[in-house]
Amino acid sequence: MKHTLAVLVENKHGVLTRVAGLFSRRGYNIDSLAVGVTEDPSISRMTIVVRGDDQVLEQVVKQLNKLIDVIRVTDIESGESVGRELTLIKVAADVNNRSEIIQIVDIFRARIVDVSAKSLIIEVTGDEDKIKAIEKLLKPFGIKELARTGKIALTRGSKKV
Amino acid sequence: MGDSNNKMSGARALIECLYREGVDTVFGYPGGAVLPIYDELYSSSIKHILVRHEQSAAHAADGYARATGKTGVCIATSGPGATNLVTGIATAYMDSVPIVAITGQVPSPMIGNDAFQEANITGITLPITKHNYLVQDVADLPRIVKEAFHIASTGRPGPVLIDLPKDITTDEIEFYYPESVELRSYKPTYKGNIQQIKKAADEISKSSQPVIYAGGGIICSNASDELLEFAENASIPVTTTLTGMGAFPGDHTLYLGMLGMHGTKYANYAIQEADLLIAVGVRFDDRVTGKIESFAPNAKIVHIDIDPAEISKNLKVNIPIVGDAKWVLKALTKVIKQNNTQNWINKIDEWKRKYPLHYMTDMSLKPQYIIEQIYEACNDAIIVTEVGQHQMWAAQYYKYNHPRTFLTSGGLGTMGYGFPAAIGAKVGMPDKTVFDIAGDGSFQMNSHELATVVSHNIPVIIAILNNGYLGMVRQWQELFFERRYSSTCIKDSVDFVKLAEAYGALGIRVDKPEDVRPAIEKAIASKRPTLIDFIVECEENVSPMVPAGAAINEILDLEVKK
Numbered sequence A: 001m002k003h004t005l006a007v008l009v010e011n012k013h014g015v016l017t018r019v020a021g022l023f024s025r026r027g028y029n030i031d032s033l034a035v036g037v038t039e040d041p042s043i044s045r046m047t048i049v050v051r052g053d054d055q056v057l058e059q060v061v062k063q064l065n066k067l068i069d070v071i072r073v074t075d076i077e078s079g080e081s082v083g084r085e086l087t088l089i090k091v092a093a094d095v096n097n098r099s100e101i102i103q104i105v106d107i108f109r110a111r112i113v114d115v116s117a118k119s120l121i122i123e124v125t126g127d128e129d130k131i132k133a134i135e136k137l138l139k140p141f142g143i144k145e146l147a148r149t150g151k152i153a154l155t156r157g158s159k160k161v
Numbered sequence B: 001m002g003d004s005n006n007k008m009s010g011a012r013a014l015i016e017c018l019y020r021e022g023v024d025t026v027f028g029y030p031g032g033a034v035l036p037i038y039d040e041l042y043s044s045s046i047k048h049i050l051v052r053h054e055q056s057a058a059h060a061a062d063g064y065a066r067a068t069g070k071t072g073v074c075i076a077t078s079g080p081g082a083t084n085l086v087t088g089i090a091t092a093y094m095d096s097v098p099i100v101a102i103t104g105q106v107p108s109p110m111i112g113n114d115a116f117q118e119a120n121i122t123g124i125t126l127p128i129t130k131h132n133y134l135v136q137d138v139a140d141l142p143r144i145v146k147e148a149f150h151i152a153s154t155g156r157p158g159p160v161l162i163d164l165p166k167d168i169t170t171d172e173i174e175f176y177y178p179e180s181v182e183l184r185s186y187k188p189t190y191k192g193n194i195q196q197i198k199k200a201a202d203e204i205s206k207s208s209q210p211v212i213y214a215g216g217g218i219i220c221s222n223a224s225d226e227l228l229e230f231a232e233n234a235s236i237p238v239t240t241t242l243t244g245m246g247a248f249p250g251d252h253t254l255y256l257g258m259l260g261m262h263g264t265k266y267a268n269y270a271i272q273e274a275d276l277l278i279a280v281g282v283r284f285d286d287r288v289t290g291k292i293e294s295f296a297p298n299a300k301i302v303h304i305d306i307d308p309a310e311i312s313k314n315l316k317v318n319i320p321i322v323g324d325a326k327w328v329l330k331a332l333t334k335v336i337k338q339n340n341t342q343n344w345i346n347k348i349d350e351w352k353r354k355y356p357l358h359y360m361t362d363m364s365l366k367p368q369y370i371i372e373q374i375y376e377a378c379n380d381a382i383i384v385t386e387v388g389q390h391q392m393w394a395a396q397y398y399k400y401n402h403p404r405t406f407l408t409s410g411g412l413g414t415m416g417y418g419f420p421a422a423i424g425a426k427v428g429m430p431d432k433t434v435f436d437i438a439g440d441g442s443f444q445m446n447s448h449e450l451a452t453v454v455s456h457n458i459p460v461i462i463a464i465l466n467n468g469y470l471g472m473v474r475q476w477q478e479l480f481f482e483r484r485y486s487s488t489c490i491k492d493s494v495d496f497v498k499l500a501e502a503y504g505a506l507g508i509r510v511d512k513p514e515d516v517r518p519a520i521e522k523a524i525a526s527k528r529p530t531l532i533d534f535i536v537e538c539e540e541n542v543s544p545m546v547p548a549g550a551a552i553n554e555i556l557d558l559e560v561k562k
Helices: A015-025 A054-066 A098-107 A128-141 B010-020 B032-042 B054-068 B080-084 B086-094 B138-153 B166-170 B194-206 B216-220 B224-234 B265-273 B325-335 B342-354 B367-377 B389-397 B418-428 B447-455 B471-480 B496-503 B513-526
Strands: A002-010 A029-037 A043-051 A070-076 A081-092 A111-115 A119-126 A143-148 A152-155 B007-009 B025-028 B047-050 B072-076 B099-105 B131-134 B160-165 B172-174 B210-214 B238-240 B255-258 B276-280 B300-305 B319-322 B382-385 B434-439 B461-466 B506-510 B530-535
Touching: A002 A015, A002 A054, A015 A029, A015 A043, A015 A054, A043 A054, A043 A152, A054 A070, A070 A152, A081 A128, A098 A111, A098 A119, A098 A128, A119 A128, A128 A143, B007 B010, B010 B032, B010 B138, B010 B166, B010 B172, B025 B054, B025 B418, B032 B072, B032 B099, B032 B160, B032 B166, B047 B418, B047 B447, B054 B072, B054 B080, B054 B086, B054 B099, B054 B418, B072 B080, B080 B086, B080 B099, B086 B099, B099 B138, B099 B166, B131 B138, B138 B160, B138 B172, B160 B166, B194 B276, B194 B300, B194 B319, B194 B325, B210 B224, B210 B265, B216 B224, B216 B325, B224 B325, B238 B265, B255 B265, B255 B389, B265 B342, B276 B325, B300 B325, B367 B389, B367 B434, B367 B461, B367 B513, B382 B389, B382 B418, B389 B434, B389 B461, B389 B471, B418 B434, B418 B447, B447 B496, B461 B496, B461 B513, B496 B506, B496 B530, B506 B513, B513 B530
Parallel strands: B025 B047, B025 B072, B072 B099, B099 B160, B131 B160, B210 B238, B210 B276, B238 B255, B276 B300, B300 B319, B382 B434, B434 B461, B461 B530, B506 B530
Antiparallel strands: A002 A043, A002 A070, A029 A043, A081 A119, A081 A143, A081 A152, A111 A119, B007 B172
């Protein structure tokens, strides 16, 4: 089972290593990890997608909380949050199929951010399912390169984590 | 503040911080990167104990901390000095011992360049410290030292490392020591949830066969008096873990001795038949639980611990109470009602009569007998051990009536811990008689510290139970590897008496039971560092024993092979 954790940490050097090290040495699986500074420049927010049953998740949360630089850990439930990730996809494209690809891009409300004679770079934002779907449709054209940010998420409404 | 008289170097500021933290002794070893610190120590009132290997500095700080309850401090230079601390830091981490380790580092501009004696010690110690710091600006130093002592000694204690680049120790600051620590991300829970405490009290009143399983957390939290009061008021028998020895009086009628792999049969039987287990300051370690699925199968479990991550880590518990053992036990004692456990206690007393700890007595010199004689000669000593058979015998045959009198590497199981830790204990508690109960294998891991005890005149007594083997490994080879003693025979490796004498310590050899007591008396009376080389039965086994992977009531008596 996948869980999305919002982890607020001190914005200091070495904190990412502490968090990543914890996951590796305790054998927890990370699906994705995204980090960036928050509205408070002294705090960074890590969004970690982790797989495991309830017991594993309980341990992950407790062990994270034990790290001195971790301020707060929140398990963000999918129903009550907005989750997004950004993906850049470089797909093979030439005169013959470019318009077909553009149609797909339009349907997904994605954007073309680079064009060359033999390729396009597509920027797509959305939840995991949407990104999976567009990736599947673009695959037959030949995906040359793909980069994902990993998921970030906020809880809905005025509540903060 | 702003007074230019307060201007000082980082090294001077460090010493000033240590002084403000009440540090009277540090254990260490100098080197290039810590030269400025050592120069300040030279004229400081803080006592420096020069060890002969940095590992010992960490163990000595650990022994000092466990014996006194204060935070121990060790210092090492960069690179190999720092990496030599690692085993000592890991030992302290596993047993939740508050130490602050200070390491020198190459100058800031050289960090990352593979400079001479550079090691990334904050990276290396990340998984074995409660927290660590690389000081990047001398202005942060006082705050960091203040935080380090705070983090090391509060909540679940543990080691904290401060890595100090050499330029930071020579940079100047306007010294100002913060009064308090403000860490928004670190707020240990001391007060237990009162609803949970009431629930636990309810279970206690319903229980007819309760057992208290107490560990090192009782000692960390100085909760021995509260444990005694709770156990007596509720009439509940108490078993302790290895690191919990001394948390409850060893000669008390409610005491069951140690549980687990080499615990008493009656402690293990009591756990397995208990209907309620009150676990306090413990972590359900595999050496305690045996096969975890069959540990305390009939019991509801109350788990009291200050570290939330310990709750349900190894075993799902019914009533978790996160809080300080002292606070929670006090609160629990207030709300418990009378319950009748007399039948249960009678049953356990029957087990105690039927299955006491025992060993075969004959004309040979038995290691268990030596431990008993040390107890007879000095029942209020601080006993420090190395790791192996002698450690288990020291746990089984000495009665620890007070906390902080049994210091041992329980979690990491560090051979070589005992002697340097005994040094730390003796320095911290100079009026106590301190024994390092050692094996001939373990002692050789840090025997060079004989130089330290002689040069600083630290009169610890080393009692080597010399069986010519790495005994615990040999025991496993005997039992599980068809007596194929692969690399475990170390007979005649050294003449320990001459070794002691070579360093200027007193050496005594004993090979007959009747000479044991006089040797111990002589060592105590000498007030000198003394090594007693007890030549003991070489294939004596630690008994009883729960084989690895078995339930703890599947506990076997092992007799010595003839």
